[in-house]
Amino acid sequence: MAVRAGAEQAEKLRAAGLRPTRQRMALGRLLFKGQDRHVTAESLHAEASAQGVPVSLATVYNTLHQFTEAGLLRQVVVDGARTYFDTNTGDHHHFYCEDDGQLVDIAGDSIVVDGVPVPPRGAAVERIDVIVRLRRR
Amino acid sequence: MAVRAGAEQAEKLRAAGLRPTRQRMALGRLLFKGQDRHVTAESLHAEASAQGVPVSLATVYNTLHQFTEAGLLRQVVVDGARTYFDTNTGDHHHFYCEDDGQLVDIAGDSIVVDGVPVPPRGAAVERIDVIVRLRRR
DNA sequence: CTGTGTGCAAACTCTTTGCATAAGT
DNA sequence: ACTTATGCAAAGAGTTTGCACACAG
Numbered sequence: 001m002a003v004r005a006g007a008e009q010a011e012k013l014r015a016a017g018l019r020p021t022r023q024r025m026a027l028g029r030l031l032f033k034g035q036d037r038h039v040t041a042e043s044l045h046a047e048a049s050a051q052g053v054p055v056s057l058a059t060v061y062n063t064l065h066q067f068t069e070a071g072l073l074r075q076v077v078v079d080g081a082r083t084y085f086d087t088n089t090g091d092h093h094h095f096y097c098e099d100d101g102q103l104v105d106i107a108g109d110s111i112v113v114d115g116v117p118v119p120p121r122g123a124a125v126e127r128i129d130v131i132v133r134l135r136r137r
Numbered sequence: 138m139a140v141r142a143g144a145e146q147a148e149k150l151r152a153a154g155l156r157p158t159r160q161r162m163a164l165g166r167l168l169f170k171g172q173d174r175h176v177t178a179e180s181l182h183a184e185a186s187a188q189g190v191p192v193s194l195a196t197v198y199n200t201l202h203q204f205t206e207a208g209l210l211r212q213v214v215v216d217g218a219r220t221y222f223d224t225n226t227g228d229h230h231h232f233y234c235e236d237d238g239q240l241v242d243i244a245g246d247s248i249v250v251d252g253v254p255v256p257p258r259g260a261a262v263e264r265i266d267v268i269v270r271l272r273r274r
Numbered sequence: 275c276t277g278t279g280t281g282c283a284a285a286c287t288c289t290t291t292g293c294a295t296a297a298g299t
Numbered sequence: 300a301c302t303t304a305t306g307c308a309a310a311g312a313g314t315t316t317g318c319a320c321a322c323a324g
Contacts, residue, residue, distance in 0.1 A: 019298060021304060041289080056306045061289065080313090082288070083217045097260060106254055114249040116269055120241065123234060123271040130267050132253055134260040156323060158279060178314080193281045198314065217288090219313070 016070035026053040027063050031073070036088035038076065038103040039064075044085075076103065078131055093130040106132065153207035163190040164200050168210070173225035175213065175240040176201075181222075213240065215268055230267035243269065 009028045010020035018024060030047055031037065039047075045060045055063075064085050067073040076084040078096040084103055091108030111130055119125055146165045147157035155161060167184055168174065176184075182197045192200075201222050204210040213221040215233040221240055228245030248267055256262055 019303065021298070023305070054306095058290080058307075059305055062304080077214060077217055080214055080217060080220045095256060095260075098263065104257065110252050110254055112249075112251040113267060114251065115247050117243055117247055119232060119269070119271050122274055123232075124274045126235065126270045126272040128267065128269050130250060130265065132256070132265050133263045134256050135263040137259055137261045156278070158323070160280070191281095195282075195315080196280055199279085 012072070016067075016072060018066055018070060023053075023055045023059050024063055024066075026051075026055065027060065028067075028072075031067070031087050036086070036105060038084050038086050040082050040084055042082070077129075078103065093132070095132045095134055097134045097136070099134075099136045106130070149209070153204075153209060155203055155207060160190075160192045160196050161200055161203075163188075163192065164197065165204075165209075168204070168224050173223070173242060175221050175223050177219050177221055179219070214266075215240065230269070232269045232271055234271045234273070236271075236273045243267070 006025065009025050009032070012032070013020040013024055013028060026048060027044065030044065030051075031039065041057065041060045041064055044064070045055065045057050048055045048060070064073060068075055068085065071089060073085045073087060074089045076086050076094060078084065078094065079101065082101075086103075086105075088105055093106040093108065093111050095104040095106060096102075097104075113128055113130060116125070116128065143162065146162050146169070149169070150157040150161055150165060163185060164181065167181065167188070168176065178194065178197050178201055181201070182192065182194045185192045185197070201210060205212055205222065208226060209224075211223045211226045213223050213231060215221065215231065216238065219238075223240075223242075225242055230243040230245065230248050232241040232243060233239075234241075250265055250267060253262070253265065
């Protein structure tokens with residue numbers, strides 16, 4: 001089972017054109033086991049370290065970007081200070097709590113955005129992000 | 138007319154609880170004369186300098202934040218790298234061109250967002266941001 | 275006068291980069 | 300072996316802060 005999971009990880013990485021190195025395997029396991037999650041480079045680095053996986057912060061950044069380019073992750077911009085990465089790459093939106101920085105998914109088919117004007121000449125819509133900003137009551 | 142505008146600026150600042158200093162007057166004039174605009178600290182600082190108004194970058198940052206707290210500006214988060222400030226504080230959304238970093242307003246009554254789930258317990262919706270990300274064709 | 279604002283430079287945070295070493299195939 | 304990835308430490312961008320001086324009321 002552990003072997004099986006490892007093999008799947010390796011396959012996933014290879015399919016993305018990335019060599020299945022120890023670090024990428026370990027980070028991939030943290031990211032893609034279980035349900036969708038939101039991480040920052042810092043949080044993922046801390047998590048890996050806590051589990052005894054030695055990875056440098058620079059490698060975490062590299063890996064997150066490589067995963068993003070490979071379409072395995074998606075970047076979420078909600079706060080200028082830090083960059084979030086989302087393992088859910090499908091069509092969906094976010095709740096963002098400004099007080100604690102927590103990010104929660106909103107299913108893509110739940111929200112409907114209507115009335116988007118035609119984009120300016122020479123530009124095409126790449127994606128529509130909806131961020132529902134929350135505040136503690 | 139110039140006098141008149143100056144007096145209006147001063148009044149606007151006083152109303153916001155800010156002393157009408159040279160720098161704040163100058164920045165306010167750049168920001169609020171004419172139509173709505175989007176600036177970054179850098180761009181506004183460059184603009185002020187170009188017009189011969191000596192303002193330090195630190196003061197531009199301070200002023201932008203003070204204006205924002207006073208409700209004269211609104212912060213727009215579209216890119217992790219830099220912070221944009223919008224002189225349009227009303228209900229509206231944005232086109233954001235990832236290629237050149239250009240930000241364009243979308244009237245608030247144009248876009249309709251439907252189906253937003255109820256926020257998690259203990260949280261209240263503060264605002265809904267819609268960002269239509271564009272790419273050059 | 276008295277308190278607030280400003281400018282400068284240094285500090286700070288998050289992120290990226292260069293280069294020698296290590297690991298993958 | 301040959302190539303690509305990693306780690307470290309240093310650089311980099313954007314933003315914030317501390318403190319002495321200047322200005323508004």
